[in-house]
Amino acid sequence: xxxxxSFAAKEHLAKDEKMKILIxxxxxxxxxxxxxxxxxxCSSIMSQQLSIKVADVxxxxxxxxxxxxEPQPYQILETPIETLRGIGLSYAKANYVxxxxxxxxxxxxxxxxxxxxxxxxxxxxxxxIKGVGRWSVEMLLMFTLGREDVFALDDLGIQQTMIxxxxxxxxxxxxxxxxxxQVAENWKPYRTYACFYLWKFKDNKQ
Numbered sequence: 001x002x003x004x005x006s007f008a009a010k011e012h013l014a015k016d017e018k019m020k021i022l023i024x025x026x027x028x029x030x031x032x033x034x035x036x037x038x039x040x041x042c043s044s045i046m047s048q049q050l051s052i053k054v055a056d057v058x059x060x061x062x063x064x065x066x067x068x069x070e071p072q073p074y075q076i077l078e079t080p081i082e083t084l085r086g087i088g089l090s091y092a093k094a095n096y097v098x099x100x101x102x103x104x105x106x107x108x109x110x111x112x113x114x115x116x117x118x119x120x121x122x123x124x125x126x127x128x129i130k131g132v133g134r135w136s137v138e139m140l141l142m143f144t145l146g147r148e149d150v151f152a153l154d155d156l157g158i159q160q161t162m163i164x165x166x167x168x169x170x171x172x173x174x175x176x177x178x179x180x181x182q183v184a185e186n187w188k189p190y191r192t193y194a195c196f197y198l199w200k201f202k203d204n205k206q
Contacts, residue, residue, distance in 0.1 A: 006030045009148065009190035016186055018165050019194060026200040029193060033146035037111050038104050039070045040144040041126065042097050044136045046089060054088075061087035073101035096131025103129045119147055142192045151184050151191040153177055161198040 006029055014020040034040060046062065047055035065083065066075060077098060084094035103109070114122060122145070123137045135154055141147040152158050159176065162168055166183050169175045187194040 006193060009193040012190050013187055013194055013197070019187070019197065022165075022197040022201045026197060029196040029200075031142070031146040031148060031192060034144045035111060036070055037114050037140065037144055038073060038100065038109070041132065041136065041140050042076070042100055044139045045093055045096050045100065045131060048093070048136070058088045073104045076101040077105070092131065096129075099130050100132065115145065119150060142195070147192060149189040149191050150195070151181075151187075152195050153180060153184075155195070157202050158195055158198050161202045165198075165201075 010023055010028065014023055042062075043055075043059050046058055050058070062084075063070065065071075065079060065087065071079075081091070081094045081098065084097060085091060089097070107113075109125075114125070117125065119141055122141060123134055126132050126137045126140070127134060135152065138150050138152045138155075141150045142152075159180065162180050162183065163170045163176070166179070168179045168183075184191055184194065
């Protein structure tokens with residue numbers, strides 16, 4: 001596990017007056033590079049449309065199927081769909097986790113193979129898997145690979161917070177996304193940190 005220094009990101013993002021308000025009101029954030037990308041992608045799939053608390057419970061149940069250890073792809077493929085459903089996964093999510101395991105075996109995709117690609121190359125590579133969308137891979141890029149310049153354009157929380165902070169067009173999704181991208185241009189090359197501050201600000205306001 002490798003933790004990145006966030007000082008340069010904070011200094012750069014603070015040039016945006018509204019982002020500076022967020023930085024001053026939430027805890028500082030540091031990106032972390034983690035191992036076992038395969039399991040982190042499975043976790044990302046499991047956590048879709050769930051609260052953090054519920055997602056954590058399901059992931060712990062998942063690990064308990066393998067005596068608390070992170071399983072290898074072949075172990076997951078040997079685990080029946082019904083067993084995965086028994087820990088709280090939907091039928092679709094259980095199948096998607098199997099799809100990820102089969103893909104990793106077929107492509108012989110270890111951490112090194114994935115890390116040695118650009119963000120867009122990783123997105124293109126992993127979204128070949130049925131059940132893995134761009135959002136899931138973006139979460140992987142941020143929270144597992146520690147990539148500093150990822151912008152989760154389709155994330156509902158990011159959209160809602162930016163609409164409020166920057167008074168963006170909320171009636172037309174196409175226009176909204178264009179306006180979001182224009183605002184986010186000023187955050188390069190630290191858009192991942194900006195997303196974190198937007199999420200935290202939204203959480204603090206709830």
